[in-house]
Structure formats: C-alpha cells, structure tokens
Amino acid sequence: MARTQPVPSLIAIIMIAGMCAAVLLTQGRTVGIQQAVVNTLDDAGTRTIIVRADAGAGLDDSVLARLHRLSSVATAVGFGDPVDATNSYLPGGTRVAAHTFYSLSPAQLGIQGTDSVDNAIASPEALEELGMAEPSGSISTVDGLEYPVTAQLDVPDHLAFMEPLIVIPRESSPDESQQGEPLTVLVVVANQASEVPQLTAVLRSVLGVSDPESVSIELSGDLIELRELVDSQLASSGRSLTLLIFTVTAVLVTATLTALIMLRRRDYGRRRALGASQRLICALVLTQTSTIAIVGSAAGAILAFAVLAASGVPQPPWQYFLAVASLATAIGSVSAVTPAVVAARRDPARELRVP
Structure with missing residues (x-):
C-alpha cells in the first residue's frame, strides 16, 4: 500500500x-x-565527603568495613595522624607530611598487592618537595622512623586537597569487633552526587566516635549547588x-x-x-x-x-x-x-x- x-x-x-x-x-x-x-562537575569533587577528627575522637579504621556495606558508597579511605618526613639523604631538607593509609582495597590508590605495605609512596609533587627525581631512596620521620620510597602515587581528584601527599599503606582489618587504628581524616566518595545529602545524614551514625563534637564533616557545597543548578x-x-x-x-x-x-x-x-x-x-x-x-x-x-x-x-x-x-x-x-x-x-x- x-x-x-x-x-x-x-x-x-x-x-x-x-x-x-x-x-x-x-x-x-x-x-x-x-x-x-x-x-565534569562530578569529577571535580561533588561526590566527596571529608571527615576530620581530632586525635582523641575515637575514629578508627574499623569504620571502613561499616561504610563498605552502604550501597551509596563508591569508595572510602582513611588516613592516620600526619608526621613530618624528610629525604633521608638530605638532612634538614623540606618537610612533607606523611600519612598512614588504610583501605579495604589498596588498589584504589593504584597500590597493587601487599608489597607496598609499610613502604612510602609519594606523589610527584611530594617527590619534588623531597628532592627526589625518581621514587627511590627513603624518608625519615621526625619520630625517628625510616621508610623506603618504593613507588610514585597518582593522586585521584578527590584526594587532591591533601597534596603534597606521602602515604604509608597499612593493612586494614574488616573485623569491626576489634579496635582499629586511629584515623584523623576519612574520605568518602558517593556513587552519585545526588546521594551525597542522604549519605551525609547517615555518616555520623556509622563513625563510631566517642565525641561527636570533635568530628567535622566537609562537603563541596558550592559545587553541589552549581551541579544541581546546571x-x-x-x-x-x-x-x-x-x-x-x-x-x-x-x-x-x-x-x-x-x-x-x-x-x-x-x-x-x-x-x-x-x-x-x-x-x-x-x-x-x-x-x-x-x-x-x-x-x-x-x-x-x-x-x-x-x-x-x-x-x-x-x-x-x-x-x-x-x-x-x-x-x-x-x-x-x-x-x-x-x-x-x-x-x-x-x-x-x-x-x-x-x-
């Protein structure tokens, strides 16, 4: 027809x-x-929630296992109390903060396997501050410890605020019944920017801190509002x-x-x-x-x-x-x-x- x-x-x-x-x-x-x-706005950090805790707040790496069960959480990593470190071969050189790093999946920072545990991994910016052309050598902390620098760290966007960054990966136990290692910074990334408000609302209930007043939660509020407006x-x-x-x-x-x-x-x-x-x-x-x-x-x-x-x-x-x-x-x-x-x-x- x-x-x-x-x-x-x-x-x-x-x-x-x-x-x-x-x-x-x-x-x-x-x-x-x-x-x-x-x-682009999502990649800029609208999905990131930063939790900062005082040294005696009671925040420890056991929170990672609790966060891992939340479907709205894409990734969560924790950092211990920073300690100043310098290049072991340059006494009196520039000091760069080194953080112990905890995660249920170390590969989230490009860390493969367990060979990097208790070794230092530095970002390019941190290596430049330390005076290292390559990720080799070692760093010495002000408390007298020494860690070999074994790899370069590609810092993701949601951790750019911590640059220059040196991390010392530690194994994090998923057993919530045991007392974990203390954390001072917890970075949580939501699956979607729209889930950030709901995730923030439940975050305090899973932190397990003894003093809620000693914990602060930071959001990229301006970026979230801009994203919703656009x-x-x-x-x-x-x-x-x-x-x-x-x-x-x-x-x-x-x-x-x-x-x-x-x-x-x-x-x-x-x-x-x-x-x-x-x-x-x-x-x-x-x-x-x-x-x-x-x-x-x-x-x-x-x-x-x-x-x-x-x-x-x-x-x-x-x-x-x-x-x-x-x-x-x-x-x-x-x-x-x-x-x-x-x-x-x-x-x-x-x-x-x-x-």
Missing part, C-alpha cells in the same frame, strides 16, 4: 525523520552538553522547543495521512464491499503508518547521529536516541488513528461510486 503511493509515503517519512532529527540536533545536543558538564537549567531549556516540534509535526503528519487515505478511498470501499471489517481497515492503515513512522524515525536518528558526530559536540546517551525515535514513531502512529477511523467508517457503496 505504501509503495503504490510513493510520493505521499515519502513525504510522511521525510516529515517524521525531520521531526526526529530536529529534536536530536537541538534538545539532544543540549542533553549531550548537559551530561558532559555534569560529569542540571535543572539545561534540562528545562529545550522542553518547550521539543514540544513545539512534536506538536507541529503531528499536525502535519495527520494532514498528510488524511490526504493519503482520501486518495485510496476507492480501495478501502472495495475492501469493505468484499467483506473487510472496520477493524481490519483500521489495522491496515495503522500498520502502513507505523511502518512509515519506523523508517522515518530510524532515518532521522541516523542523520542526527552523523551530524552530531561530525560537529564534535558531546553526544547524548543512546537511551536518548532510542527514546526520541520511539516517541517519533508513536506520534506518527497515533496521528493515523483519526484518518484510520474515518476510512473504516466510510460507506462502501458511496466510495465505489467515486470516479
């Missing part, structure tokens, strides 16, 4: 493809930029345009399909005269229209993907492409309901008399 009237069918395909492509090239571009901006503003910026495009296209597709059905009214009348039911006529029209809508939506989505890829702008997620194509198909199919009902209810005897 669609092939017998190529021009009206092609017009309908072009309109649906244009609708799908227009939405993806406008609102879809905005969604891609929105995701890129929000991801997310909401970009999400709402193109909704009216999207609604307008879908509405105008739905009206045009309805008019085109009505004209297409009027051109085939003798065919529908002949089918009705041969015993076809109204339901069958509706099914024929809707099947034809749905096929046209699927072809148009797929063509529009492919065209928009190619244009966005060629322009180099951030692409919206594939779920957005699928959602827009599905909505365009649905609009094209629903637009045919009224013409299909009109075609099914035409009098077959009258239609057969049409020249």
Whole structure:
C-alpha cells in the first residue's frame, strides 16, 4: 500500500525523520552538553565527603568495613595522624607530611598487592618537595622512623586537597569487633552526587566516635549547588522547543495521512464491499503508518547521529536516541488513528461510486 503511493509515503517519512532529527540536533545536543558538564562537575569533587577528627575522637579504621556495606558508597579511605618526613639523604631538607593509609582495597590508590605495605609512596609533587627525581631512596620521620620510597602515587581528584601527599599503606582489618587504628581524616566518595545529602545524614551514625563534637564533616557545597543548578537549567531549556516540534509535526503528519487515505478511498470501499471489517481497515492503515513512522524515525536518528558526530559536540546517551525515535514513531502512529477511523467508517457503496 505504501509503495503504490510513493510520493505521499515519502513525504510522511521525510516529515517524521525531520521531526526526529530536529529534536536530536537541538534538545539532544543540549542533553549531550548537559551530561558532559555534569560529569565534569562530578569529577571535580561533588561526590566527596571529608571527615576530620581530632586525635582523641575515637575514629578508627574499623569504620571502613561499616561504610563498605552502604550501597551509596563508591569508595572510602582513611588516613592516620600526619608526621613530618624528610629525604633521608638530605638532612634538614623540606618537610612533607606523611600519612598512614588504610583501605579495604589498596588498589584504589593504584597500590597493587601487599608489597607496598609499610613502604612510602609519594606523589610527584611530594617527590619534588623531597628532592627526589625518581621514587627511590627513603624518608625519615621526625619520630625517628625510616621508610623506603618504593613507588610514585597518582593522586585521584578527590584526594587532591591533601597534596603534597606521602602515604604509608597499612593493612586494614574488616573485623569491626576489634579496635582499629586511629584515623584523623576519612574520605568518602558517593556513587552519585545526588546521594551525597542522604549519605551525609547517615555518616555520623556509622563513625563510631566517642565525641561527636570533635568530628567535622566537609562537603563541596558550592559545587553541589552549581551541579544541581546546571542540571535543572539545561534540562528545562529545550522542553518547550521539543514540544513545539512534536506538536507541529503531528499536525502535519495527520494532514498528510488524511490526504493519503482520501486518495485510496476507492480501495478501502472495495475492501469493505468484499467483506473487510472496520477493524481490519483500521489495522491496515495503522500498520502502513507505523511502518512509515519506523523508517522515518530510524532515518532521522541516523542523520542526527552523523551530524552530531561530525560537529564534535558531546553526544547524548543512546537511551536518548532510542527514546526520541520511539516517541517519533508513536506520534506518527497515533496521528493515523483519526484518518484510520474515518476510512473504516466510510460507506462502501458511496466510495465505489467515486470516479
């Protein structure tokens, strides 16, 4: 049926493809930029919660096991009381704070296996402060201890505030029944920025400290507010345009399909005269229209993907492409309901008399 009237069918395909492509090239571009901006803000530390505790607060590394059970926690690491350290071969050199480091998964800082336990690992900035060109040699702390420097540490973004950073990894026991090693800094990263407020609310209840007043919790409040503002503003910026495009296209597709059905009214009348039911006529029209809508939506989505890829702008997620194509198909199919009902209810005897 669609092939017998190529021009009206092609017009309908072009309109649906244009609708799908227009939405993806406008609102879809905005969604891609929105995701890129929000991801950048997330990487900047909006998911990070920093807990600072006094030396006698009672915060110890057993809290890591309790945090590990929370589904909203992506990672949690603890640091002991810092101690000044210098290059063992440069007496009187620059002092850099060294922290004992506790984690249930040492690989979170790029520490593999247990070879690094009780050895010092320094960031590039710390190595420069110590006067070391390479991660080799040793450091001496002010309390008389010496640790070999065995590796360089790539500091993740959520620990950048501790630079220059030297860590001395220690094994953390997951047994909560035992007294753990004291911590002065606990860094918790949520899976999503939206989970930070809820995680902060329950964090105090799992710290297990003896004096809650000696513990402070820090958030990237400004970044969180900025993320929410950017997310909401970009999400709402193109909704009216999207609604307008879908509405105008739905009206045009309805008019085109009505004209297409009027051109085939003798065919529908002949089918009705041969015993076809109204339901069958509706099914024929809707099947034809749905096929046209699927072809148009797929063509529009492919065209928009190619244009966005060629322009180099951030692409919206594939779920957005699928959602827009599905909505365009649905609009094209629903637009045919009224013409299909009109075609099914035409009098077959009258239609057969049409020249």
